[in-house]
Amino acid sequence: MHNKTIAELAKGLADGEFSSVELTQHFLGRIDALDSQYNSFITVTPEQALAQAEAADATRAAGNAKALTGVPVAHKDIFCTNGVLTTCASKMLSNFVAPYDATVVDKFNSAGMVSLGKTNMDEFAMGSSNENSFYGAVKNPWDTNAVPGGSSGGSAAAVAARLAPGATGTDTGGSIRQPAAFCGITGLKPTYGRVSRWGMIAYASSLDQGGPMARTAEDCALLLNEMAGFDPKDSTSLKKAVPDYTADLNQPLSGLRIGLPKEYFGKELSAEMSDAIMASVKEFEKLGATVQEVSLPNTMLAIPSYYIIAPAEASSNLSRFDGVRYGYRCENPENLEDLYKRSRGEGFGKEVQRRILVGTYALSEGYYDAYYRKAQRIRRLIQQDFLNAFNEVDLIMGPTTPTPAFDLGSNTDDPVQMYMEDIYTLAVNLAGLPGISVPAGLVNGRPVGLQILAGHFKESQLLNAAHQLQTATNWHQLAPSAGQ
Ligand SMILES: NC(=O)C[C@H](N)C(=O)O
Numbered sequence: 001m002h003n004k005t006i007a008e009l010a011k012g013l014a015d016g017e018f019s020s021v022e023l024t025q026h027f028l029g030r031i032d033a034l035d036s037q038y039n040s041f042i043t044v045t046p047e048q049a050l051a052q053a054e055a056a057d058a059t060r061a062a063g064n065a066k067a068l069t070g071v072p073v074a075h076k077d078i079f080c081t082n083g084v085l086t087t088c089a090s091k092m093l094s095n096f097v098a099p100y101d102a103t104v105v106d107k108f109n110s111a112g113m114v115s116l117g118k119t120n121m122d123e124f125a126m127g128s129s130n131e132n133s134f135y136g137a138v139k140n141p142w143d144t145n146a147v148p149g150g151s152s153g154g155s156a157a158a159v160a161a162r163l164a165p166g167a168t169g170t171d172t173g174g175s176i177r178q179p180a181a182f183c184g185i186t187g188l189k190p191t192y193g194r195v196s197r198w199g200m201i202a203y204a205s206s207l208d209q210g211g212p213m214a215r216t217a218e219d220c221a222l223l224l225n226e227m228a229g230f231d232p233k234d235s236t237s238l239k240k241a242v243p244d245y246t247a248d249l250n251q252p253l254s255g256l257r258i259g260l261p262k263e264y265f266g267k268e269l270s271a272e273m274s275d276a277i278m279a280s281v282k283e284f285e286k287l288g289a290t291v292q293e294v295s296l297p298n299t300m301l302a303i304p305s306y307y308i309i310a311p312a313e314a315s316s317n318l319s320r321f322d323g324v325r326y327g328y329r330c331e332n333p334e335n336l337e338d339l340y341k342r343s344r345g346e347g348f349g350k351e352v353q354r355r356i357l358v359g360t361y362a363l364s365e366g367y368y369d370a371y372y373r374k375a376q377r378i379r380r381l382i383q384q385d386f387l388n389a390f391n392e393v394d395l396i397m398g399p400t401t402p403t404p405a406f407d408l409g410s411n412t413d414d415p416v417q418m419y420m421e422d423i424y425t426l427a428v429n430l431a432g433l434p435g436i437s438v439p440a441g442l443v444n445g446r447p448v449g450l451q452i453l454a455g456h457f458k459e460s461q462l463l464n465a466a467h468q469l470q471t472a473t474n475w476h477q478l479a480p481s482a483g484q
Contacts, residue, residue, distance in 0.1 A: 001026050002162035003479070006071055006219040009165055013060065013070045020060075020070030024053035024114050027072050031116065031163045038139045040148075040157040042077045043085045044117035052114040059112050068226060069112030074164040076155050077118035078125055079105050079210070080199040088201045089133040090123045092327045092347035102199025103231045104168060104210050111226045116164055120154030123349045124318065125175055125203045127151050128421045131412055132351045139408070140183060141480040142446055146405040149179030155213050156183035160480055166214035166223050170200060172207045173306050174400075174425025177437035180213055181400035181449025184439045184478060186466065187213040188220045191457050192432035193238035195224075196231030204313035205236070207306075207429040216476055217438065217466035221245035224459060240457065248460045249467040254288030256465070259393030263299040264424055268402050272443045277399050280440045280450045283472050284397075284465070294389040294396065301378045302427035307419055308362045308375035309430070314352075315359030321347065354415065383431040390455045395465055399424055400437040400449035428453055436462045439475040447478070 001023060004012065012018055028046050035041055049072065056070035080086050080098035082105075087093045101109065108115065122132040130138040130153025138153040140146040141161035148157040152169030156179035159167050169176040171189035180187025188211045195210040202208060212223035224245045231237040258281065265274055281291060323329040323343025330346055333339035348356070362371035389396060402423060411418045428435045433456060437449035450469075454462045470476045 002030055002165070004165070005216050006068070006165045006214055006222055007216070009071055010068055010222070014065065020053040020056040020114060021050060023070065024049050024072050024116070027116055027164060034161060035163060037144060038141055038157045038161055039136050040120055040138050040154040040161065040163060041074070041117050042087055042089065042120050042135050042154070045084055045115060048084070049114050049116050052109070056112045056114060066111050068222060070114065072114040072116050072164060073108065074116045074119050074155060074158050074167040075105060076121055076152050076168050076170060078121060078170055078201045079168060080201070081105050081115065081118065084118065086118065086201070087134070088124050089121045089135055090348065090352070091134045092321050094134060094328065096327055100199060103196035103233060104227050105199065107226050113226070119152070119158055119167055122151035122153065124201070124314070124352050125151040125170060125172055126314070126351050126355055128174065128178060128418050129411060130154065130179070131408065132349055134349060137408055140405050142184060142405070145407050146446060147182065147408055149182035149405060151175040152213060153179045156180055156185055156187070159183070159185045159213055159215060162479070166212060166219055168210060169213045170208055170210045171429065172204050172310060173429050174422045176211050176213060177400050177425050177435055177449065177451060178421065180437040182405035182447065184447030184480070185213060185215050186217050186220050186436065186438050186476060187211065188224060188436045188459065188462065189428065189434060190224065190228065190459055191434045193236055194434070194457065194459070195227050196229070196234040196237045198231055198233040202317040204310040205317060206313060207310060209429070217436070217463050217470055218246065218249060220436070221249060221463045243460055245460055245463055248464045251464045252288065253284065253465065253468050256284070256289040256395065257393040258284055258289050258291045259294035259389055259396045260291060261294050261296045261299065261389070261396060261398055263296050264398030268423070269399060270403070273399055273403065273448060276441045276443055276448050277450055280469060281397060283469055287468055287472060292393065294393055296385040296389060296427065298378065298381045298385050299423070299427060302382055302430060303419055303423060305375040305378040305382065306422070306426040306430060307358070308371050309379065311355040311359030312362045312372050313359070315356045315363065318352070318356055323347070351415070379430045382427050386431045386433060394454070394461065396453040398451055400451040404443045404446035404448050424451060432456065434459050434462055436466050438466045438469060439478065441475050442478065
């Protein structure tokens with residue numbers, strides 16, 4: 001059962017091949033038996049999952065099932081879940097039981113879906129390797145010496161190891177796409193404003209966006225159908241009708257214009273990586289697409305710009321964790337200042353503290369113009385680069401990451417090297433665009449991802465291209481031995 005896609009599971013449920021309770025028990029059993037190897041879950045909720053599964057089976061028996069009723073998934077532990085521990089992988093929130101559901105969680109529940117539990121992540125979504133978790137690093141199911149990517153590393157590892165058929169993720173600078181690439185699954189970052197951020201613990205509010213992670217583009221389309229839509233509780237969610245994302249999956253690709261940014265194929269990309277990506281591009285040519293070079297001249301500025309803007313917003317968002325209202329509180333504070341200092345000093349991990357310091361500095365008087373304002377101006381130029389390119393082509397393609405998954409511990413002493421991992425993903429968030437990472441084969445035995453980008457709100461086009469690739473090739477079916 002665990003090797004079936006969400007589309008196949010939905011069909012199996014509809015055809016009465018198995019019940020949601022059976023399916024849910026099967027995945028809970030796998031988590032129990034296998035997750036000690038990967039550490040992909042922070043919290044597993046078997047009782048709630050089985051209650052939801054029973055309710056789903058009853059709904060189906062009454063003839064009221066919807067498309068994904070009874071399908072189990074996992075939620076990144078950044079989404080608030082009513083009555084369930086919601087930690088953001090931080091000691092700061094290690095005692096926080098959310099009193100309400102995030103809109104995304106609520107939508108999944110209303111669709112009759114089952115939540116297996118909450119997945120591990122980099123603390124407050126800050127990281128590219130899932131090594132910054134208070135609950136310990138997540139291991140890549142393809143090779144437990146390798147990182148799964150971050151920050152949605154638990155979601156990616158759980159899906160790759162077949163512990164859940166799909167999961168939610170969030171992407172501020174690559175956090176869905178990069179772990180999807182490292183774990184050999186498919187992950188979609190929607191257009192900024194497409195999915196509600198309400199109840200998704202804020203990191204950098206002008207960049208954060210939730211999205212689906214699953215094994216196939218078709219499954220991502222099914223999940224996005226349930227996630228997307230206007231939410232009056234999120235002022236940045238957009239009032240725009242949600243199409244059926246599965247409707248265009250089989251559109252032919254003849255005449256599709258693909259742009260390859262020359263900046264994405266520079267010397268930081270190895271020949272093996274480039275060959276893997278070009279093999280996918282060749283498949284699109286066979287499907288009738290044309291390929292041309294495009295330029296995104298400000299690509300290299302995405303890293304310095306993002307790593308000012310994201311920490312600046314984080315320093316403001318994370319000021320709410322003060323040891324007073326909720327979350328971790330230090331023992332025996334001497335006075336209010338001591339309470340703030342020690343609660344935050346003890347409750348936040350190193351990388352989170354680094355970003356709060358960088359962000360506070362960048363926003364401080366005298367430095368604001370030199371850093372924050374400048375970063376925002378660069379952001380505008382980066383967005384313009386994409387708009388110019390999309391005048392010439394329909395989709396942009398390139399690698400999701402410069403390398404396959406690196407070894408655990410290999411970048412932890414060098415934050416700048418870790419930030420460099422995000423070179424191809426950050427600009428997409430700065431521009432608010434949608435992007436998808438799809439499996440594109442293996443390099444040195446570890447998965448690599450092809451990133452496909454489209455104009456604002458063109459998720460259907462991305463999913464169509466990704467699905468056609470997955471119809472013509474079988475890279476998305478490769479499984480780590482753990483998943484067999
Ligand atoms: N949150 C993300 O999208 C990951 C990115 N590497 C960051 O640390 O900001």
